[in-house]
Amino acid sequence: MKPLTHTEPLHFECETGNYHTFCPISCVAWLYQKIEDSFFLVVGTKTCGYFLQNALGVMIFAEPRYAMAELEEGDISAQLNDYQELRRLCSQIKKDRNPSVIVWIGTCTTEIIKMDLEGMAPRLEMELGIPIVVARANGLDYAFTQGEDTVLAAMAHRCPDSGRAKQQSRTHIDENDSLSSRGLRSLLSFPVPSTTEQTAHPPLVLFGSLPATVAAQLGLELKRQGIQVSGWLPAQRYAELPSLGEGVHVCGVNPFLSRTATTLMRRRKCKLIGAPFPIGPDGTRAWIEKICAVFGIQPKGLQEREEQVWKGLEGYLRLVRGKSVFFMGDNLLEVSLARFLVRCGMVVYEIGIPYMDKRYQAAELALLQSTCQEMGVPFPRIVEKPDNYHQVQRIRELHPDLAITGMAHANPLEARGISTKWSVEFTFAQIHGFTNARDILELVTRPLRRNHSLQELGWVQLVQSPV
Numbered sequence: 001m002k003p004l005t006h007t008e009p010l011h012f013e014c015e016t017g018n019y020h021t022f023c024p025i026s027c028v029a030w031l032y033q034k035i036e037d038s039f040f041l042v043v044g045t046k047t048c049g050y051f052l053q054n055a056l057g058v059m060i061f062a063e064p065r066y067a068m069a070e071l072e073e074g075d076i077s078a079q080l081n082d083y084q085e086l087r088r089l090c091s092q093i094k095k096d097r098n099p100s101v102i103v104w105i106g107t108c109t110t111e112i113i114k115m116d117l118e119g120m121a122p123r124l125e126m127e128l129g130i131p132i133v134v135a136r137a138n139g140l141d142y143a144f145t146q147g148e149d150t151v152l153a154a155m156a157h158r159c160p161d162s163g164r165a166k167q168q169s170r171t172h173i174d175e176n177d178s179l180s181s182r183g184l185r186s187l188l189s190f191p192v193p194s195t196t197e198q199t200a201h202p203p204l205v206l207f208g209s210l211p212a213t214v215a216a217q218l219g220l221e222l223k224r225q226g227i228q229v230s231g232w233l234p235a236q237r238y239a240e241l242p243s244l245g246e247g248v249h250v251c252g253v254n255p256f257l258s259r260t261a262t263t264l265m266r267r268r269k270c271k272l273i274g275a276p277f278p279i280g281p282d283g284t285r286a287w288i289e290k291i292c293a294v295f296g297i298q299p300k301g302l303q304e305r306e307e308q309v310w311k312g313l314e315g316y317l318r319l320v321r322g323k324s325v326f327f328m329g330d331n332l333l334e335v336s337l338a339r340f341l342v343r344c345g346m347v348v349y350e351i352g353i354p355y356m357d358k359r360y361q362a363a364e365l366a367l368l369q370s371t372c373q374e375m376g377v378p379f380p381r382i383v384e385k386p387d388n389y390h391q392v393q394r395i396r397e398l399h400p401d402l403a404i405t406g407m408a409h410a411n412p413l414e415a416r417g418i419s420t421k422w423s424v425e426f427t428f429a430q431i432h433g434f435t436n437a438r439d440i441l442e443l444v445t446r447p448l449r450r451n452h453s454l455q456e457l458g459w460v461q462l463v464q465s466p467v
């Protein structure tokens with residue numbers, strides 16, 4: 001292995017892609033909760049059904065607003081009519097749940113048999129009078145959180161046009177205008193500003209699905225700087241999707257939304273603010289500062305706010321300082337989490353990541369680099385499409401204090417004396433913004449605290465072959 005340094009530029013590698021991760025169709029679990037009036041229909045096989053049923057745990061007993069359209073032999077050999085089958089299911093969904101939008105999630109099977117979901121959706125949409133959005137969140141092309149990326153990229157096409165929305169709101173104002181004020185305005189000859197024009201900066205739309213409380217916290221942080229968020233993609237309800245178009249600035253809150261970012265820039269002509277992600281107090285500050293810089297606003301009190309949060313984390317920091325961590329990589333949050341942990345005083349040996357969009361993550365990678373330099377630790381090795389077998393060999397060699405990994409490797413590594421943290425928890429926990437940094441460290445330190453207590457019992461390695 002090449003020795004790690006902190007003088008050379010970041011080092012990227014690419015392995016075989018033989019790694020464990022969740023299938024991207026799992027995004028229905030959090031998206032159906034976020035978009036309250038939606039229904040997700042996963043068009044796939046029993047394999048997909050088994051995965052959803054097991055991965056989403058107790059959620060399946062809560063009558064969730066997602067379902068499987070399970071393909072049979074007749075569908076696959078084209079003896080049944082796809083359109084009629086989907087029409088039957090969607091009519092039933094409309095009757096039983098009456099959602100504002102149905103999202104079809106394409107799977108590996110629909111890709112392989114080339115089912116024309118995009119072709120059928122507009123026809124059925126007309127027939128049923130309900131929007132149908134198609135997202136190909138399949139395991140052939142994507143990993144885990146990228147499922148959300150495909151859904152949001154598809155929804156970006158359904159957002160109203162900001163130019164048209166502005167014009168409509170103007171017509172509305174004009175229609176409702178009293179004669180006297182209209183006369184007065186024509187005398188003074190200035191237009192009534194719409195809500196977006198009233199703020200001193202261009203409209204800002206944030207993208208990425210976050211729980212309502214976390215989204216509100218981030219909105220509040222920006223408000224403190226005099227920045228108004230004009231909308232979120234996705235919104236709480238489908239009908240409230242934000243207006244997009246030329247002049248609208250967009251900024252992501254999660255590192256796995258590169259397709260959505262591209263769609264917003266290329267298809268909706270929005271301006272992307274490339275910032276590090278608001279994970280950890282350092283990331284949150286950098287995120288706000290970047291938005292302020294783009295709008296020409298001088299940030300106020302951010303440094304003090306960040307220092308105050310770090311002070312509150314001291315108890316956790318004492319536990320992690322000087323410890324080493326190895327990310328096997330499965331959810332694309334790895335770079336942001338690693339950057340935060342380096343700032344906490346940890347040494348990151350390796351960042352495994354399923355897919356690396358160096359352009360979308362440019363600001364985050366730059367922050368990782370400067371953080372490593374400031375903290376005087378070597379740059380981590382960044383391994384795209386990792387090979388889990390090789391990674392286990394490297395873990396054997398490096399013996400990190402903590403491995404962040406999936407369920408498949410967690411227990412086997414634990415049994416060999418390596419502390420692990422289940423990576424999926426970072427996806428479902430609230431990790432964004434200043435106040436939630438504590439939650440990240442709560443997760444990271446849990447195995448360290450537990451092992452500390454167990455060490456006294458002398459049960460560290462429970463199998464014969466050590467790592």
Ligand code: SF4
Nearest residue numbers: 023048051107108139
């Ligand atoms: S990887 Fe493909 S077949 Fe497996 S659950 Fe995901 S979509 Fe279904």
